Amino acid sequence: MTLSLRGVRLKAGEFTLEIDAEFGGRVTGLFGISGSGKSTLVEIIAGLRRPEAGVVTLLGEVLTDGARGVHLPPERRGIGLVPQDGALFPNLSVEGNLRFAERRGVAAGKVFRRDHVCAVLGIEDLLSRWPVTLSGGERQRVALARALVSAPRLLLLDEPLAALDAARKAAILPYLQRVRDEFGLPVIYVSHVPQEMLALCDDMAVLAEGKLLQHGPVGEVFRRPASQDVARIVGVETVVAGRLLGGEGELASVAVGTARVIGLADQLAVGTLDVLVSIRAEDVMLVGAGSVTTTSARNQLPGVVAALVSEGATVRVELDCGFPLTALLTRQAVAELGLVVGGKVIALVKAPSVHLIARS
Amino acid sequence: MDNLFHVTLFTLGVALLSTLLVLPPGVALGWLLARRRWPGKALAETFVALPLVIPPVATGLILLKLFGRRGPLGVFLQQVLGVEIVFTWKAVVLATAVMSFPLLVRSARVAFEEVPQRLEGVARTLGAGPWRTFFTITLPLARRGLLAGGVLAFARALGEFGATVMIAGMIPGETITLSLGIYHEVQLGNDNAALVLLAISVVLAFGAVALSEWLLRRKTR
Numbered sequence: 001m002t003l004s005l006r007g008v009r010l011k012a013g014e015f016t017l018e019i020d021a022e023f024g025g026r027v028t029g030l031f032g033i034s035g036s037g038k039s040t041l042v043e044i045i046a047g048l049r050r051p052e053a054g055v056v057t058l059l060g061e062v063l064t065d066g067a068r069g070v071h072l073p074p075e076r077r078g079i080g081l082v083p084q085d086g087a088l089f090p091n092l093s094v095e096g097n098l099r100f101a102e103r104r105g106v107a108a109g110k111v112f113r114r115d116h117v118c119a120v121l122g123i124e125d126l127l128s129r130w131p132v133t134l135s136g137g138e139r140q141r142v143a144l145a146r147a148l149v150s151a152p153r154l155l156l157l158d159e160p161l162a163a164l165d166a167a168r169k170a171a172i173l174p175y176l177q178r179v180r181d182e183f184g185l186p187v188i189y190v191s192h193v194p195q196e197m198l199a200l201c202d203d204m205a206v207l208a209e210g211k212l213l214q215h216g217p218v219g220e221v222f223r224r225p226a227s228q229d230v231a232r233i234v235g236v237e238t239v240v241a242g243r244l245l246g247g248e249g250e251l252a253s254v255a256v257g258t259a260r261v262i263g264l265a266d267q268l269a270v271g272t273l274d275v276l277v278s279i280r281a282e283d284v285m286l287v288g289a290g291s292v293t294t295t296s297a298r299n300q301l302p303g304v305v306a307a308l309v310s311e312g313a314t315v316r317v318e319l320d321c322g323f324p325l326t327a328l329l330t331r332q333a334v335a336e337l338g339l340v341v342g343g344k345v346i347a348l349v350k351a352p353s354v355h356l357i358a359r360s
Numbered sequence: 361m362d363n364l365f366h367v368t369l370f371t372l373g374v375a376l377l378s379t380l381l382v383l384p385p386g387v388a389l390g391w392l393l394a395r396r397r398w399p400g401k402a403l404a405e406t407f408v409a410l411p412l413v414i415p416p417v418a419t420g421l422i423l424l425k426l427f428g429r430r431g432p433l434g435v436f437l438q439q440v441l442g443v444e445i446v447f448t449w450k451a452v453v454l455a456t457a458v459m460s461f462p463l464l465v466r467s468a469r470v471a472f473e474e475v476p477q478r479l480e481g482v483a484r485t486l487g488a489g490p491w492r493t494f495f496t497i498t499l500p501l502a503r504r505g506l507l508a509g510g511v512l513a514f515a516r517a518l519g520e521f522g523a524t525v526m527i528a529g530m531i532p533g534e535t536i537t538l539s540l541g542i543y544h545e546v547q548l549g550n551d552n553a554a555l556v557l558l559a560i561s562v563v564l565a566f567g568a569v570a571l572s573e574w575l576l577r578r579k580t581r
Contacts, residue, residue: 048485091501
């Protein structure tokens with residue numbers, strides 16, 4: 001995908017949305033708290049709102065050009081939208097909803113066959129049902145299927161899991177991953193939940209008060225927030241890819257870089273091999289090298305200080321422990337430990353603070 | 361008896377015709393008021409609501425002045441199309457249509473406002489143009505309110521008196537509807553005939569309400 005937004009501006013409520021961005025990844029996360037302008041941006045991309053200025057192009061085709069008065073209507077953009085509640089048409093059955101969208105798919109000459117889409121999303125048995133009789137999770141799967149059979153060039157998922165409880169969320173996440181892998185469609189995934197960003201997205205863009213604060217690979221944004229604002233919104237976290245080595249009860253051992261960490265495996269499906277290891281920076285304790293004797297922390301990782309970044313009252317300590325690990329310490333603690341770049345330390349992390357997320 | 365049958369049929373026919381006439385513009389205006397911003401919208405709203413707030417007789421007088429032989433519209437219709445409105449059955453249809461129009465527009469407006477705009481937006485992203493979106497999503501979702509508005513307009517047309525009597529007069533066999541008939545018979549001292557007409561009116565009103573209930577229920581899912 002290359003979706004480009006140049007000088008896009010729109011006054012929306014309290015703030016002015018002003019975006020300059022190029023989204024190129026397979027799945028790009030759009031991250032921000034509510035009221036940050038995420039949904040407004042989604043509507044601009046879909047063509048449901050017209051920005052006051054700016055140029056929006058998809059794969060080189062101009063969708064909106066404020067200065068030249070160009071505004072391609074939504075039905076000619078080929079951009080599928082799945083909103084928070086699915087927005088199924090209540091006057092049509094599930095099959096009717098799919099048929100409604102299929103017409104565009106056929107016209108576009110490129111069809112994700114309905115049977116195939118239904119099979120991937122597991123909704124074959126719902127076709128004759130009416131939207132009011134569906135559960136929240138079923139509704140979202142049907143909405144996703146409906147968007148897919150319209151053969152979009154880009155899929156916008158606007159907080160598709162926000163209306164679901166934790167159990168339903170966990171149940172639908174694998175479907176989203178399957179859609180991502182099966183249809184090879186570029187996706188913009190809007191959410192304010194870090195776990196969803198980690199599980200689905202390659203890149204992420206952080207939005208606050210109508211401005212794009214940071215845009216980069218997911219792990220990079222979590223590990224190295226570009227500003228204190230970003231750190232406050234997303235939290236500072238180490239996110240690295242790892243491989244499951246095996247486990248003992250609920251504990252799993254994971255190879256990360258040249259190190260091994262131990263985390264809780266109770267959230268993982270059986271047979272998972274590739275995982276993302278995420279450790280929040282405030283969950284990492286540092287002690288001087290050689291001073292640990294016995295501790296409850298399952299992970300004792302010797303490392304070298306790679307960088308010290310001052311952020312107000314706290315200091316972000318970037319370590320090399322065989323993989324890049326970030327810790328968040330107070331300035332006082334840094335002074336007492338005598339931390340300097342190149343110095344040796346041991347990072348202590350409790351197993352429950354090591355979050356493992358399946359990544360196919 | 362023959363006369364009764366004729367009056368009943370005439371009243372039903374007029375009410376049906378006037379409802380059918382106001383349906384397309386009423387639905388269109390209701391949609392425009394609910395979904396679009398345009399210059400003069402507030403003025404149009406007030407103008408449409410006028411027949412609801414001023415006395416029906418006054419509305420009738422305005423129509424008489426507009427469509428009368430020397431009224432601007434009356435002259436135009438007669439000279440260009442050769443159509444005479446005042447004191448004919450057409451005047452009855454005109455009066456009932458004007459009186460029921462605001463009821464339909466208001467119902468239609470509310471009905472359209474209750475259709476979530478997000479559904480229409482999503483329909484557009486799925487490849488449906490504005491017309492297809494309107495006919496397959498908006499209209500079906502607004503149908504209950506529109507149906508209720510239609511029944512309301514029909515009922516209003518059945519019972520219209522004030523405006524009709526001004527512009528159509530009381531010409532037996534030509535412009536007399538049930539409500540005009542009731543007044544007419546009482547004036548002549550034929551109370552029994554008036555009561556019969558009254559009974560027919562009640563039955564018709566009852567039938568209209570029952571029909572609308574049945575239609576609404578049938579479409580419920």
